[in-house]
Amino acid sequence: MLEKVILVICDGLGDRPIKDLGNLTPLEAAKTPNMDKLASESECGMMYSLGRGCVPGSDTSHLNILGYDYREYYSGRGTIEVTGVGMKLQEGDVALRGNFGTVDENFIIKDRRAGRIRGVAPLAQALDGIEIDGVTFLVKPGTGHRAAVVMRGKGLSSAIIDADPHKPDVPVREVTPLDESIEAKHTARILNVFLKKAWEILQKHPLNEERRKKGELLANYLLVRGAGQYKEVPCFKERYAFSGCCIAGGGLYKGVAAYLGMDVIDVPGATGLPDTDIEAKFMAAISNLKHYDFVFVHVKAADSFGEDGNFRGKKEFIEKIDHAARLFHETSENTLLIITGDHSTPCALKSHSGDPIPIIFRGTGVRVDKVAAFNERDCTRGGMGIITGMDIMPQVLNLFGKLPLTGA
Amino acid sequence: MLEKVILVICDGLGDRPIKDLGNLTPLEAAKTPNMDKLASESECGMMYSLGRGCVPGSDTSHLNILGYDYREYYSGRGTIEVTGVGMKLQEGDVALRGNFGTVDENFIIKDRRAGRIRGVAPLAQALDGIEIDGVTFLVKPGTGHRAAVVMRGKGLSSAIIDADPHKPDVPVREVTPLDESIEAKHTARILNVFLKKAWEILQKHPLNEERRKKGELLANYLLVRGAGQYKEVPCFKERYAFSGCCIAGGGLYKGVAAYLGMDVIDVPGATGLPDTDIEAKFMAAISNLKHYDFVFVHVKAADSFGEDGNFRGKKEFIEKIDHAARLFHETSENTLLIITGDHSTPCALKSHSGDPIPIIFRGTGVRVDKVAAFNERDCTRGGMGIITGMDIMPQVLNLFGKLPLTGA
Numbered sequence: 001m002l003e004k005v006i007l008v009i010c011d012g013l014g015d016r017p018i019k020d021l022g023n024l025t026p027l028e029a030a031k032t033p034n035m036d037k038l039a040s041e042s043e044c045g046m047m048y049s050l051g052r053g054c055v056p057g058s059d060t061s062h063l064n065i066l067g068y069d070y071r072e073y074y075s076g077r078g079t080i081e082v083t084g085v086g087m088k089l090q091e092g093d094v095a096l097r098g099n100f101g102t103v104d105e106n107f108i109i110k111d112r113r114a115g116r117i118r119g120v121a122p123l124a125q126a127l128d129g130i131e132i133d134g135v136t137f138l139v140k141p142g143t144g145h146r147a148a149v150v151m152r153g154k155g156l157s158s159a160i161i162d163a164d165p166h167k168p169d170v171p172v173r174e175v176t177p178l179d180e181s182i183e184a185k186h187t188a189r190i191l192n193v194f195l196k197k198a199w200e201i202l203q204k205h206p207l208n209e210e211r212r213k214k215g216e217l218l219a220n221y222l223l224v225r226g227a228g229q230y231k232e233v234p235c236f237k238e239r240y241a242f243s244g245c246c247i248a249g250g251g252l253y254k255g256v257a258a259y260l261g262m263d264v265i266d267v268p269g270a271t272g273l274p275d276t277d278i279e280a281k282f283m284a285a286i287s288n289l290k291h292y293d294f295v296f297v298h299v300k301a302a303d304s305f306g307e308d309g310n311f312r313g314k315k316e317f318i319e320k321i322d323h324a325a326r327l328f329h330e331t332s333e334n335t336l337l338i339i340t341g342d343h344s345t346p347c348a349l350k351s352h353s354g355d356p357i358p359i360i361f362r363g364t365g366v367r368v369d370k371v372a373a374f375n376e377r378d379c380t381r382g383g384m385g386i387i388t389g390m391d392i393m394p395q396v397l398n399l400f401g402k403l404p405l406t407g408a
Numbered sequence: 409m410l411e412k413v414i415l416v417i418c419d420g421l422g423d424r425p426i427k428d429l430g431n432l433t434p435l436e437a438a439k440t441p442n443m444d445k446l447a448s449e450s451e452c453g454m455m456y457s458l459g460r461g462c463v464p465g466s467d468t469s470h471l472n473i474l475g476y477d478y479r480e481y482y483s484g485r486g487t488i489e490v491t492g493v494g495m496k497l498q499e500g501d502v503a504l505r506g507n508f509g510t511v512d513e514n515f516i517i518k519d520r521r522a523g524r525i526r527g528v529a530p531l532a533q534a535l536d537g538i539e540i541d542g543v544t545f546l547v548k549p550g551t552g553h554r555a556a557v558v559m560r561g562k563g564l565s566s567a568i569i570d571a572d573p574h575k576p577d578v579p580v581r582e583v584t585p586l587d588e589s590i591e592a593k594h595t596a597r598i599l600n601v602f603l604k605k606a607w608e609i610l611q612k613h614p615l616n617e618e619r620r621k622k623g624e625l626l627a628n629y630l631l632v633r634g635a636g637q638y639k640e641v642p643c644f645k646e647r648y649a650f651s652g653c654c655i656a657g658g659g660l661y662k663g664v665a666a667y668l669g670m671d672v673i674d675v676p677g678a679t680g681l682p683d684t685d686i687e688a689k690f691m692a693a694i695s696n697l698k699h700y701d702f703v704f705v706h707v708k709a710a711d712s713f714g715e716d717g718n719f720r721g722k723k724e725f726i727e728k729i730d731h732a733a734r735l736f737h738e739t740s741e742n743t744l745l746i747i748t749g750d751h752s753t754p755c756a757l758k759s760h761s762g763d764p765i766p767i768i769f770r771g772t773g774v775r776v777d778k779v780a781a782f783n784e785r786d787c788t789r790g791g792m793g794i795i796t797g798m799d800i801m802p803q804v805l806n807l808f809g810k811l812p813l814t815g816a
Contacts, residue, residue, distance in 0.1 A: 053811065
């Protein structure tokens with residue numbers, strides 16, 4: 001009987017035929033003997049993480065794949081990023097992500113990332129705990145120039161525009177409400193007061209005094225975006241009776257896992273970049289089966305190569321994933337191994353697309369089909385057919401014999 | 409990158425296995441080397457225009473295929489026919505289609521088409537503009553014995569029965585409301601007054617005086633049916649950012665296109681009948697790519713052969729389509745070519761059915777699958793899987809990179 005699950009998500013894995021690869025996709029062109037062997041031992045299919053006709057974001061797609069319908073549980077990127085840096089949200093909180101950026105005396109943005117400043121913890125700390133009209137601002141540092149912001153208080157709303165205009169050489173935006181509600185107006189007003197106050201504090205902050213002396217760009221404005229209002233999310237273990245953990249380099253994926261109450265395991269060498277140590281991640285996934293029922297492993301860089309239009313890089317990175325995937329040949333048949341992506345990132349588009357992604361299920365009880373290669377075209381002929389992200393967890397529960405009976 | 413779209417809809421294309429064709433469908437039995445080659449360069453699938461378990465009408469199926477959910481945008485055949493003859497509808501108008509027919513002195517229908525009269529424009533003109541209790545009747549001639557009628561005024565409803573009983577030798581129907589609303593009662597009452605008045609005018613019309621002298625059937629009654637109430641439809645260009653045109657012989661298809669704000673291109677020789685000049689239509693489709701982003705070409709007669717139960721005629725007509733389809737071999741790979749049908753019209757049934765129809769997508773970026781023949785059974789193994797009509801436009805937008813991101 002099945003006992004454990006490893007879910008491997010290769011970000012942006014899917015692609016489209018590329019002339020310079022002989023009209024193959026990077027996944028088809030890549031030599032993937034290990035994943036092909038795994039596919040030959042699997043039931044295969046194609047998966048639209050959000051459904052046909054949707055281009056999935058990384059946040060929404062992961063929610064669906066993990067069995068949380070994004071239409072119900074996605075409330076803006078802010079909530080996920082904030083959870084990802086370890087903050088605990090409460091019902092009604094408005095969460096934002098943001099950058100420490102540089103503005104001039106007229107509030108024109110000179111650099112959205114303050115020269116890619118690092119070590120912003122003292123700046124975040126200086127803003128943490130400020131209270132304005134009954135709303136408390138909690139501010140924590142993110143990676144690099146990033147910050148996470150929580151507004152906590154009564155009568156808040158996430159229906160507000162970003163203060164961050166997403167480009168330099170324009171003024172920072174005054175936050176305005178997106179609807180006519182009292183809550184949105186209230187939230188926008190208070191956030192504007194806070195951002196002004198934050199600017200005053202940051203301007204005079206010792207860290208910025210030092211940067212001024214060195215002629216460096218000041219980190220003097222908090223450019224916030226992606227407001228989301230938190231409502232309680234049932235934790236993964238409660239929902240599926242699987243204790244779960246996440247192994248990922250990228251903050252967003254750790255954030256999604258934390259958002260669902262999974263433990264986040266830090267693996268040395270997991271960077272979320274092309275240099276990431278995939279083998280270390282897969283080894284950690286296997287060894288964590290001792291402690292967890294469900295291990296979610298995320299590998300990022302195929303997506304980044306797709307965003308850059310670098311199809312050779314994407315192909316080579318997929319070959320690295322495949323090389324590390326040899327480790328899965330030895331996993332017990334009582335471990336359900338799932339390998340898929342979260343969405344396609346076609347090199348020709350340099351962005352996410354709505355094309356489906358191959359998916360394989362390997363383990364005891366699976367109806368192994370005749371597909372013998374892990375790629376976009378072979379897997380269309382798999383036994384699983386064409387599924388959505390929201391089909392995955394019910395399929396897992398079914399294989400475990402954990403789905404309830406409908407009727408008698 | 410993709411730049412243009414040609415959508416070819418072969419009406420009533422799908423069928424069922426026929427003993428006399430060696431248990432093949434007409435499409436399978438037909439020699440279709442050109443469409444087979446196109447299929448081998450395509451991603452293929454099967455399409456239910458309205459969804460499983462629905463037998464599509466020609467109007468509803470075309471709406472869905474063009475991305476307008478019939479459950480939202482279909483409001484009776486009248487609206488489409490009326491638009492097809494060039495009338496502009498306003499929100500709240502009730503549109504009807506009708507025939508000029510022959511009734512005797514007791515209002516018994518002697519011929520529903522007045523001996524298939526032609527040249528009804530003077531009759532329509534005599535009825536055009538009549539006003540009854542604040543409702544204006546706009547009447548335009550259709551093809552042959554047909555007319556298009558618009559009721560314009562406040563408080564109208566399309567919830568009324570047809571005045572046309574759809575068979576001869578019975579009395580014309582008094583129009584009655586289909587629900588208890590004041591609007592339906594009001595509309596029925598006024599329409600009855602109009603039809604009576606129209607009869608009075610038609611009886612004495614010079615054109616009928618002449619027919620009486622010649623011993624021809626009088627066109628003395630307007631048999632109306634298919635009431636639909638217009639509500640505004642977002643135009644195709646606005647909805648999809650594609651300028652669109654339609655090439656069709658049949659009025660209904662031109663009507664659907666006009667209803668969606670597409671231009672209708674008249675191609676000499678496009679008759680909507682078995683003698684139609686398919687090559688001229690396909691050539692016009694290709695040459696109109698210079699002027700339009702999206703060309704919708706409709707070919708009718710396979711459906712008519714199906715309705716007649718003439719499977720050999722259907723097979724031969726499909727071979728004619730295939731011969732003309734050789735023209736598409738030369739279209740640029742930056743043109744997305746889609747070939748499909750609107751529904752099946754099995755010769756054994758002599759009517760539309762709910763069986764799905766093969767569909768192919770050919771052009772840059774498409775994940776070409778292993779299907780090498782365009783027919784009902786090979787296409788079931790295509791990479792696209794089984795889709796609905798409403799999946800087509802999102803899939804087009806996805807290939808063009810035009811779908812919005814859901815999430816971040």
